[in-house]
Amino acid sequence: MPRFPIDAIAPVTRAGRLILIALGAELAWSGALAQSFPAYTLQPLPLTAFTALNDQGQILGRAIPPCPPGQICSMSDAPALVDMARGTVTIISSDYGALNGNGQLAGASIRLDASGNIVRSVLVRQADGTVTSGSPPAIAPTLTTPLRARGLTNAGSIAVQLSDGLDALLTRSCTPYPGWIGSLAGAWTALGGGSLQVSLSGANAAGRVAGAGVPVSLCATRDFRALVASPDGSWVDLHGTHPGPSSRAFAINDRDYAAGEVHSGVVDANNLPITHAMVWNTLSGVAFNLSPSAGVTSRLSGINARGEVVGRTGADAMTARAVIGNHAVSSALFDLTNLVSNNTGGWILTEAVAINSSGQVVARGYSPAGSGYVLVTPTQTPTDPYATSPAAPTALAAQALSSTQIRLNWTNIARNATGLQVERCKGSKCTSFARIASLPGDVVTFLDSTVSRSTGYRYRVRATNPAGPSAYTAPVGVTTPR
Numbered sequence: 001m002p003r004f005p006i007d008a009i010a011p012v013t014r015a016g017r018l019i020l021i022a023l024g025a026e027l028a029w030s031g032a033l034a035q036s037f038p039a040y041t042l043q044p045l046p047l048t049a050f051t052a053l054n055d056q057g058q059i060l061g062r063a064i065p066p067c068p069p070g071q072i073c074s075m076s077d078a079p080a081l082v083d084m085a086r087g088t089v090t091i092i093s094s095d096y097g098a099l100n101g102n103g104q105l106a107g108a109s110i111r112l113d114a115s116g117n118i119v120r121s122v123l124v125r126q127a128d129g130t131v132t133s134g135s136p137p138a139i140a141p142t143l144t145t146p147l148r149a150r151g152l153t154n155a156g157s158i159a160v161q162l163s164d165g166l167d168a169l170l171t172r173s174c175t176p177y178p179g180w181i182g183s184l185a186g187a188w189t190a191l192g193g194g195s196l197q198v199s200l201s202g203a204n205a206a207g208r209v210a211g212a213g214v215p216v217s218l219c220a221t222r223d224f225r226a227l228v229a230s231p232d233g234s235w236v237d238l239h240g241t242h243p244g245p246s247s248r249a250f251a252i253n254d255r256d257y258a259a260g261e262v263h264s265g266v267v268d269a270n271n272l273p274i275t276h277a278m279v280w281n282t283l284s285g286v287a288f289n290l291s292p293s294a295g296v297t298s299r300l301s302g303i304n305a306r307g308e309v310v311g312r313t314g315a316d317a318m319t320a321r322a323v324i325g326n327h328a329v330s331s332a333l334f335d336l337t338n339l340v341s342n343n344t345g346g347w348i349l350t351e352a353v354a355i356n357s358s359g360q361v362v363a364r365g366y367s368p369a370g371s372g373y374v375l376v377t378p379t380q381t382p383t384d385p386y387a388t389s390p391a392a393p394t395a396l397a398a399q400a401l402s403s404t405q406i407r408l409n410w411t412n413i414a415r416n417a418t419g420l421q422v423e424r425c426k427g428s429k430c431t432s433f434a435r436i437a438s439l440p441g442d443v444v445t446f447l448d449s450t451v452s453r454s455t456g457y458r459y460r461v462r463a464t465n466p467a468g469p470s471a472y473t474a475p476v477g478v479t480t481p482r
């Protein structure tokens with residue numbers, strides 16, 4: 001496949017400027033870490049369309065190859081893998097829809113054999129350009145929609161679905177959009193047992209896939225709603241009790257937080273839905289609303305393992321702005337354009353579409369010279385909130401609901417907690433605590449159903465993350481009734 005050089009803009013290091021433009025309030029957190037970002041440098045990309053960004057800074061999409069000196073070239077674009085670090089644009093086939101951290105691509109092909117029968121294959125393109133094919137999931141021969149790859153892990157797990165491209169645009173559809181998770185070995189698991197319509201967006205290291213979907217039985221009456229699906233085919237509806245009819249998750253990180261948008265239940269003056277930027281803890285179901293306000297449209301398109309999120313606010317070309325934040329620190333979102341230190345081209349960034357583990361962001365926008373995509377790279381590694389131990393929960397309270405149940409409630413202070421540990425001891429003055437539960441870091445209640453009647457207990461809770469545990473809450477005691 002052709003490989004072309006591209007020019008890079010030399011980075012400039014001068015201080016960026018932070019502009020706070022949004023502060024959501026789905027949950028109240030009073031012990032947040034300080035929110036800060038480094039300056040970023042900007043490189044225009046030869047992209048006309050974006051599909052995926054990996055942790056090496058490689059970008060899958062469509063690009064216009066540079067024209068070698070002295071040659072006459074067309075300005076038509078083609079599917080491509082862009083590598084700004086190496087300065088190359090590699091033209092590839094149109095079959096690929098997913099990119100992993102190893103530089104591998106996943107896709108699928110479809111053709112007719114001599115008898116007119118549909119023949120499908122799942123493809124993986126290696127970093128060296130060689131292609132390996134495997135068996136696809138079992139698909140009814142009456143379904144002629146192309147099979148598309150939507151996620152590829154470094155371990156080789158692939159998420160695929162039938163897609164005509166409209167699944168990403170429609171809010172409601174009964175067109176068959178089944179999805180599967182599997183590998184080239186040919187072991188495919190249907191999401192929802194095959195009874196689910198999906199629009200998938202990306203996978204994390206564990207092979208869990210974010211997107212939107214609706215049970216087939218409800219496709220005529222219910223909109224697509226944000227979901228996360230697991231390699232065993234099970235799935236979780238993330239929409240919850242939000243008043244709007246639809247929602248979508250566009251990305252999921254390796255801590256199992258998903259980022260996306262939810263219909264607020266309100267439309268604007270042009271009768272367009274006002275969506276709110278959302279982060280979901282897919283393990284606990286807790287949702288974080290990062291929207292600037294109830295009347296402002298926003299969405300999140302990417303999230304990395306440090307908790308950094310990217311997306312946009314504003315619904316039209318004049319008001320849209322690319323934003324960046326960190327949900328593990330606060331609900332604040334910042335104007336990405338104002339963080340760029342070498343913006344001599346006068347770029348206005350209107351949407352950030354992806355972020356990788358290094359903090360590199362693919363965004364789109366416009367400048368006096370035209371519109372397009374850019375790669376925005378931090379001049380230093382952003383601070384990792386998970387490298388700091390979390391603050392302890394507060395306001396622990398215990399209530400005996402019956403002779404066999406005690407409910408605990410507390411207030412979470414740390415947004416950078418990845419877990420909570422609940423400990424108990426028996427007796428009104430006991431001190432020998434033992435752990436009775438390990439919970440996701442965003443949970444604020446626990447029901448202990450392993451207690452005995454007419455017995456005193458004491459409890460304490462602490463938060464944890466990879467940097468270590470917090471202090472314990474002050475112990476609280478309660479006695480069950482007879």
